Amino acid sequence: MNAREIRELFPILNQEVNGNPLVYLDSAATSQKPVQVIEALDKYYREYNSNVHRGVHTLGTRATDGYEGAREKVRKFINAKSIQEVIFTRGTTTSLNTVAASYGRANLSEGDEIVISYMEHHSNIIPWQQVAKATGATLKYLPLQGDGSISLEDAKNTITTNTKIVSVMQVSNVLGVINPVKEIARIAHENGAIMVVDGAQSAPHLNVDVQDLDCDFFAFSSHKMCGPTGIGVLYGKKHLLEQMEPVEFGGEMIDFVGLYESTWKELPWKFEGGTPIIAGAIGLGAAIDFLNEVGMEHLEAHEHKLAAYAMEKMSTVEGLTIYGPKDASNRAGVVTFNLEDVHPHDVATVLDAEGIAVRAGHHCAQPLMKWLNVSATARASFYLYNTEDDIDKLVAGLVKTKEYFSDVF
Structure with missing residues (x-):
């Protein structure tokens, strides 16, 4: 793949920020959108904007075809067995909350265990905290190795026959580490537990095959993989989804409504109450087409190369600490760091003055920040x-940041 040619397909990148060409290094927060996605959204609103499923007129049929066509694209992209296993949600957060609220509350009780890790995003911590409080289950944490990785030995020691749910991110949004979720799923299943995977940072960057991973649920968001904001996906094994109750009720998800009782539509629509995110789904479908054209294997190799290059070059900056595995082959395209004696927000501010966009803060991972013994990092x-x-340009900007604060203090 030719990253310079690909860059030209992203209109937002062809601008100056603070008098400098934009260097966008914040894709873990949200990715930019190629013209193919922008045009797909524009075409929907200009040519066939309509509600789906309910109408028989031409625009409604075209919108329904676009919406359900996107579901099939998602199914192929993650290799789900059936479109009944692909549920559109507002994003990874909603997907994880759905599993916790529906499956978790119905299947957990006092004495049961939920196992997550210290590196999880808040959206994969707080729902399980709430379920544990509501059911009396115990929340346990997988320990981390010195470099922030998870060892399978620790997984075997932490997951027990009392464990009912294991929920782990496939790729850390802070450490960049790629977790062995396939092997953790096997350990979970050997103990009678289900495996939930937060795929927010993996679906945009890795070849994901949910059948090969043998996870029971997999959650991800469109906006991190070149698609629009406000839509995501919950994959679930069909037999589990069939057992679960919806968490939102209203139009679209019902089969029959009486005065005192109602029944639900079949999968996946029983989990998609109300007017769905039609344009978002169509935009996500266009993003998947784009990523497939690039080739996920090429994208993954490109990111490993960039991560290795970044770690090598950034390591030359005196006083810079890089967090996470040193081996770039087990790292996605994320490098989180701190510059000695300079607050991450100040680092990000100086870099922004150079047109370089990075993220600074706790990255919705406060327990991990505590584990790292820092209040915040830059990423x-x-x-x-x-x-x-x-x-x-990032490295040059970091050197300039260090020099600036050395002069100030």
């Missing part, structure tokens, strides 16, 4: 439109 995250030139 550079790469995607298919980034190049080594972007990293060179």
Whole structure:
């Protein structure tokens, strides 16, 4: 793949920020959108904007075809067995909350265990905290190795026959580490537990095969993989989804409504109450087409190369600490760091003055920040439109930041 040619397909990147060409290094927060996705959204609103499923007129049929066609694209993208296993949600957060609220509350009781890790995003911590409080279940944490990775030995020691749910992110949004979720799923199943995977940072960057992973649920968001905001996906094994009750009720998800009792539609629509996110689904479908054209294997290799290059170049900056595994082959395109004696927000502010966009803060991972013994970090995250030139500019910006604060103090 040619990242420089791909970059030209993203209109927002062809601008200056604070008098400098934009260097966008915040794709872990949200990715930018190619013209193919922008045009798909524009076409929907200009040519066939309509509600889905309910109408028989031409626009309604075209909208329904676009919406359900996107579901089939998602199914193929993650290799689900059936479209009945693909539920559209507002994003990863909603997907994880749905599993916790529906499956968790119905299947947990006092004495049961929920196992997650210290590196989880808040959206994969708080729902389980709430379920544990409501059911009396115990919340347990997988320990981390010194570099922030999870060892299978620790997984075997933490997951027991009392464990009913294991929920782990496949790729850390802070450490960049790629977790062995397939092997953790096997350990979970050997103990009679189900496996939930937070795929927010993996679906945009890795070849994901939910059948090969043998996870029971998999959650991800459109906006991190070149698609629009406000839509995501919950994959679930059909037999589990069939047992679960909806968490939102109203139009679209019902079969029959009486005065005192109602019945639900079949999967996946029983979990999609109300007017669905039609344009978002169509935009996500266009994003998947785009990523498939690029080739996920090429994208993954490109990011490993960028991560290795970034770690090598950034390590030359005196006083810079990089968090996470040193082996770039087990790291996605995320490099989180701190510059000695400079607050991450100040680092991000100076870099922004140079036109370089990075993230600073706790990254919705406060327990991990505590584990790292820091209050916050700065983070550079790469995607298919980034190049080594972007990293060179980042390193130059970090050197300038260090010099600026050395002069100030």
